[in-house]
Amino acid sequence: MPRTGRIARRTFLVGSALVGGGLAFGIWRYLTPGPNPLKAGLKAGQAALTPYVLIAPGGITVIAPRAAMGQGAQSALALLLAEEMDLDWDRVAVAHGPPSATYYNGAVLAEGLPFAPTDRSTQAELAREAGDVLAKFLGLQITGGSSSIPDGFDKMRRAGAAARAVMLQAAAARSGQPLEALRTGASAVILPGGGRIPYTALIAEAAGIDPPADPPLKPRGDWRLIGREVPRKGMVARSTGTELYGIDMVLPGMAYATVRRAPQLGAGVDRIDMTRARAARGVRKVVEIPGGFAVIADNTWRAFQAADLVEVTWAPAAYPATTEAMFAEVAGSFTADRRDSRFTDVGDVDAMLRQDVPGEARGKEGGGQEGAVQQGELIAAEYRAPYLAHAPMEPMNATAWLKDGHLTIWAGCQVPLYAASAAAKAAGVPPEAVTLHVLPMGGSFGRRLEDDFIAQAAQVARAVPGVPVKMTWSREEDMTHDFCRPLGMARGRGRVARGKVVAMDLAIAAPSTTASQMGRLGLPSVGPDTAIVAGAWDQPFAIPARRVTGYRVPEMAPVSSWRSVGASLNGFFHEGVMAELIHAAGADPLAERLRLVDDDASRRVLEAVGELSAWGRADLPKGWGRGLAFTLSFGVPVAEVVDVEATAAGIALRRVYIAANLGVVVDPRNVEAQMTGGAIWGLGHAMGAEITFDGGAIEQGNFDSYPFLRINQCPVFHTRALEMGDRVHGIGEPCVPPAAPALAAAIFAATGKRLRQMPFSKEVDFA
Amino acid sequence: MRLIVNGTTHEVDAEDRMPLLWVLRDILGLHGTKYGCGIAQCGACTVWLGGEAVRSCQTALGDVDQPVTTIEGLGAPGALHAVQQAWVTHQVAQCGYCQSGQIMQAAALLAATPAPTDSEIDDAMQGNLCRCGTYPRIRAAIHAAAAKLKEG
Numbered sequence: 060m061p062r063t064g065r066i067a068r069r070t071f072l073v074g075s076a077l078v079g080g081g082l083a084f085g086i087w088r089y090l091t092p093g094p095n096p097l098k099a100g101l102k103a104g105q106a107a108l109t110p111y112v113l114i115a116p117g118g119i120t121v122i123a124p125r126a127a128m129g130q131g132a133q134s135a136l137a138l139l140l141a142e143e144m145d146l147d148w149d150r151v152a153v154a155h156g157p158p159s160a161t162y163y164n165g166a167v168l169a170e171g172l173p174f175a176p177t178d179r180s181t182q183a184e185l186a187r188e189a190g191d192v193l194a195k196f197l198g199l200q201i202t203g204g205s206s207s208i209p210d211g212f213d214k215m216r217r218a219g220a221a222a223r224a225v226m227l228q229a230a231a232a233r234s235g236q237p238l239e240a241l242r243t244g245a246s247a248v249i250l251p252g253g254g255r256i257p258y259t260a261l262i263a264e265a266a267g268i269d270p271p272a273d274p275p276l277k278p279r280g281d282w283r284l285i286g287r288e289v290p291r292k293g294m295v296a297r298s299t300g301t302e303l304y305g306i307d308m309v310l311p312g313m314a315y316a317t318v319r320r321a322p323q324l325g326a327g328v329d330r331i332d333m334t335r336a337r338a339a340r341g342v343r344k345v346v347e348i349p350g351g352f353a354v355i356a357d358n359t360w361r362a363f364q365a366a367d368l369v370e371v372t373w374a375p376a377a378y379p380a381t382t383e384a385m386f387a388e389v390a391g392s393f394t395a396d397r398r399d400s401r402f403t404d405v406g407d408v409d410a411m412l413r414q415d416v417p418g419e420a421r422g423k424e425g426g427g428q429e430g431a432v433q434q435g436e437l438i439a440a441e442y443r444a445p446y447l448a449h450a451p452m453e454p455m456n457a458t459a460w461l462k463d464g465h466l467t468i469w470a471g472c473q474v475p476l477y478a479a480s481a482a483a484k485a486a487g488v489p490p491e492a493v494t495l496h497v498l499p500m501g502g503s504f505g506r507r508l509e510d511d512f513i514a515q516a517a518q519v520a521r522a523v524p525g526v527p528v529k530m531t532w533s534r535e536e537d538m539t540h541d542f543c544r545p546l547g548m549a550r551g552r553g554r555v556a557r558g559k560v561v562a563m564d565l566a567i568a569a570p571s572t573t574a575s576q577m578g579r580l581g582l583p584s585v586g587p588d589t590a591i592v593a594g595a596w597d598q599p600f601a602i603p604a605r606r607v608t609g610y611r612v613p614e615m616a617p618v619s620s621w622r623s624v625g626a627s628l629n630g631f632f633h634e635g636v637m638a639e640l641i642h643a644a645g646a647d648p649l650a651e652r653l654r655l656v657d658d659d660a661s662r663r664v665l666e667a668v669g670e671l672s673a674w675g676r677a678d679l680p681k682g683w684g685r686g687l688a689f690t691l692s693f694g695v696p697v698a699e700v701v702d703v704e705a706t707a708a709g710i711a712l713r714r715v716y717i718a719a720n721l722g723v724v725v726d727p728r729n730v731e732a733q734m735t736g737g738a739i740w741g742l743g744h745a746m747g748a749e750i751t752f753d754g755g756a757i758e759q760g761n762f763d764s765y766p767f768l769r770i771n772q773c774p775v776f777h778t779r780a781l782e783m784g785d786r787v788h789g790i791g792e793p794c795v796p797p798a799a800p801a802l803a804a805a806i807f808a809a810t811g812k813r814l815r816q817m818p819f820s821k822e823v824d825f826a
Numbered sequence: 827m828r829l830i831v832n833g834t835t836h837e838v839d840a841e842d843r844m845p846l847l848w849v850l851r852d853i854l855g856l857h858g859t860k861y862g863c864g865i866a867q868c869g870a871c872t873v874w875l876g877g878e879a880v881r882s883c884q885t886a887l888g889d890v891d892q893p894v895t896t897i898e899g900l901g902a903p904g905a906l907h908a909v910q911q912a913w914v915t916h917q918v919a920q921c922g923y924c925q926s927g928q929i930m931q932a933a934a935l936l937a938a939t940p941a942p943t944d945s946e947i948d949d950a951m952q953g954n955l956c957r958c959g960t961y962p963r964i965r966a967a968i969h970a971a972a973a974k975l976k977e978g
Binding site: 127128129130131290291293294295296297298299300301302303304306307309315340358359360363450451452453454499500501502503504531533534728729732735736737738739740743761762763767768769770771773775776 | 841844845848851852853855857858859860861862863864865867868870896897898901902903906910913914917918919920921922923924925926929947948949951952954955956957958959960961962963964965
C-alpha cells in the first residue's frame with residue numbers, strides 16, 4: 060500500500076469527535092457491558108438471557124438491533140446468534156428491540172478513518188479499536204456503512220453462545236445431569252438418554268443464571284447455518300402485504316397528517332394563508348411548524364389535498380439557486396484554501412507530470428471531446444457527478460402520540476437514539492419521556508440516517524395532544540426535501556509509458572457529507588473528511604507516482620450519506636481516469652490492473668471476475684462493448700464487468716459479472732441479492748438520474764423526472780463472493796461504486812464515446 | 827358508494843375523486859397496497875379491477891365499477907397464491923415495499939399469458955419500479971410460478 064500520510068500531525072473525523080477525546084472518558088466504562096435493555100419490558104414468564112435473546116413460553120425472539128430496510132442485515136444477524144445457540148431457524152422470531160446504547164455499533168466509524176481497509180498496521184488497528192470505544196461512549200446505535208455484519212459477527216455469535224451456556228446450566232440443574240453430558244440442538248437441550256428439554260421450558264431456571272462473558276465459539280467446520288442457503292426472515296410477510304412498515308401504522312382514533320416545508324431547503328415561511336385549507340373536508344387542523352406547515356385530517360389523501368390549498372410564499376434559499384451556480388462553486392474549489400486532505404502522495408507526481416519528461420504514448424483515443432486535453436502521453440480529464448436523491452419506495456413518515464407528557468413514536472429509522480432525542484426536543488418533553496418503536500422500512504439507502512421527519516411528526520403530535528397522528532409525506536415532498544448525495548467534480552491527470560500507467564493525479568472537490576450531518580446534530584467537525592476521497596485515495600494500485608487530493612466545497616444544499624457515500628462518486632472518478640490511462644497505454648484493462656494491484660484479496664477478486672466473464676476469451680457479438688471497473692470500499696474489493704449492446708433504440712445492458720471478497724459469507728442468497736441490487740443501484744442512477752436545483756428548489760419531484768432502471772433494462776447477472784482473509788465485511792454498499800465506471804467503459808468500448816459526467820443519459824440514449 | 831373488495835362489500839362515504847389507493851388504505855384498513863408515487867409511475871399500488879391490473883392511485887373511487895382484488899385477496903401467509911409461493915421460494919423481496927404491486931402485476935400477467943417469455947415479462951412488469959433491484963429474481967419467480975400453475 061502507498062504511504063497514507065502522517066497521522067501524528069493530523070486530526071481526523073470519526074463521527075466528528077476526536078478519538079483522543081473519546082478515550083479520555085475512561086477505559087473502565089468501555090469494559091463494562093451495557094445494561095440489558097430487555098429487562099425493563101419483560102412480561103411474566105419471559106427471560107432475557109442476554110440483550111439479544113428474549114425467551115418466552117411461546118417461542119424465542121432474537122433481537123437484531125439494526126434497521127430492516129431491505130439489506131437483510133436483521134436476518135443475517137439473527138442467523139449468527141441462532142448458529143451458536145443451536146436454534147431451530149424456522150421457529151426463530153426476529154425483532155429490532157428497544158433503542159439502547161447497549162446496541163452500539165462498534166464498526167461503523169472505521170470507514171471514516173484515514174486508513175485504507177488494506178492497512179493492517181498497528182496504528183490503523185489501534186484507530187479501529189478506538190472507533191469501537193468511541194462508538195460505545197457515544198451510544199452509537201446506527202445502521203449504516205455496511206457495518207452491521209462486521210460489528211455483529213462476533214457479538215451475535217457470542218450472545219448466542221452465552222445464551223446456550225445458560226440453557227445448558229439450567230438444564231443441568233433441572234435434570235441433575237452433569238453439564239458435560241448435555242448437548243443442544245433445534246432450540247432444546249438434549250439429555251444423555253436422548254430426551255429433550257425445549258429452551259422455552261427452562262425460563263424459570265434460566266432467569267437466575269448469569270451468562271458467561273466470553274463463551275467459546277464453534278469452529279467454522281461445525282457451522283450449520285452460517286454460509287448455508289437458509290430462508291431469509293420476512294419473506295412471507297413481504298410477499299403477502301402483511302409486513303407492517305411505518306406507513307402502515309394504525310392506532311385507535313388516529314389522525315392523518317402531511318407536511319410541506321420550504322422547497323428552498325432550510326428556508327422558512329414568508330407569508331401564509333391557511334383559510335381555505337382549514338375549510339376543506341376532513342381537515343382537523345392546519346398549523347405552522349418550523350420551516351413550513353402541517354395539515355391534520357381524517358385521512359392522508361384529504362391532508363394532501365388540503366395542503367395544496369394553503370397559500371404560502373417561501374423565503375429564499377441560503378445557497379446558490381441553480382445547479383449551474385453550484386457546479387461553478389465546485390469548479391472554483393480546487394484551491395489551496397479549500398484543500399481538505401491528501402492521504403495518498405506517492406512518488407514525485409509533479410515531476411512525472413511535467414511536459415518535458417519524455418514518455419511514450421500508444422493507442423490514444425480520438426481527441427476533440429469536451430473536457431479532454433491530450434498532451435502527448437499526458438492525459439487530463441474532468442469528471443462530474445450530480446446530486447442524487449435516496450427516494451426509497453416508502454416515502455418518509457412517522458406516527459407520533461403525545462399523551463400525558465409522554466411521546467411515543469413509530470417509524471423507520473437508522474439512528475433511533477438520535478431520533479428519539481430530536482423528537483423529545485421537538486415535542487418539548489424530556490428525553491426519558493420518549494419511546495421510539497423502530498419499524499421495517501420500504502428502503503432507505505441512507506435516507507433514514509436523518510431524523511428530520513421524526514422530529515416533524517413530534518411537532519405535529521404537539522398540535523393535537525392526546526391524539527395519535529400518522530404523518531406521511533407525499534412523494535414530491537420526499538424527493539424535494541431529501542438530504543442529497545453531494546455533487547462533485549474530479550480532475551484527473553496521468554502519464555503512461557511503455558504500455559504502462561506510471562502516474563496518476565486525482566483532485567476531487569465535493570461538499571462534506573460528514574460535516575453537513577454533524578452540523579445538524581449540533582456536533583463540531585474537525586479535520587479532513589475521508590468521504591470526500593473515499594473509494595479513490597485508498598485503492599490498492601501501486602502506480603509509481605500517485606496522488607489523491609480532496610477539496611472541500613462549501614455545504615450549499617444539505618447533504619448526507621447515500622448508499623456507498625463518497626465512493627459513489629469517487630469510484631466513477633478514479634476508475635474513469637484509470638480507464639483512460641489504461642486505454643492511452645494500450646494495455647488490457649484487466650491485465651494492467653492485475654499488474655498494479657498490491658493487495659491479495661483485490662487481486663483474487665479481479666482474477667475471479669476475469670474467470671466469470673471469460674475476459675479476453677469471450678467472443679462478443681458485433682455492436683457489443685465490455686467494460687471493467689474495480690473499487691475497494693467498506694473493506695470490500697469489488698470488480699464488475701458490464702457488457703452492453705449498442706442497438707437502434709440505444710444502449711442496452713446485457714450482462715454484468717461481479718466478484719467481491721467479504722471474508723465470510725453469512726447468508727449467500729442475501730449476499731447475491733445485495734451484489735446485484737448494489738450494482739443495479741449504481742447502474743440505474745448513472746444511466747439517468749440527477750437532482751438539479753432552480754430557484755433554490757429541487758426540480759425533480761417524482762419518478763417521472765427521476766428515472767431508475769426498470770426490469771426491461773435489467774441485465775443478466777453472474778456473481779461470485781469470495782471468502783479470503785481474517786475479517787468479515789458487509790455487502791450493502793460496496794457493489795455500487797464500480798457499476799457506473801464499468802458501464803462507462805463498456806459504452807466506450809461499444810461506441811467510442813468517453814463518458815465523464817453522470818447521468819450518462821446527457822450524452823447517450825438507453826434502450 | 828358501494829365497493830366490493832376481496833369478496834366483501836363495503837359502503838364507503840368518500841369523494842368520488844378520492845383515489846382507490848387511499849380508500850383501501852385509510853378507510854378500509856387494507857395496507858398491503860402501497861403508496862409510492864401517486865402518479866402511476868411506480869406500480870406499488872397495483873390492484874385488480876375485475877381481472878385487470880390497475881394503478882389504484884390513479885383509479886378514482888367513482889370509477890370503480892368492478893370488484894377489487896388486493897394483495898390480501900390474492901393469498902395469505904397460510905394460503906399463498908402460486909405467485910406468492912414463488913416469491914417466497916426465490917426470496918425475491920429485499921425491503922419488500924414494492925412487492926405487493928409486483929405480485930399483483932405478475933399474477934395478472936400469468937392469468938393472461940400462462941407461459942410468458944422474458945420479453946413478455948419485461949413488457950408487463952416495466953411499470954413496476956423496484957429500487958432495491960430485485961428484478962433478476964422477479965423474472966425467475968415468474969417463470970417458476972408459470973411452471974407451477976401449468977402443473978395445476
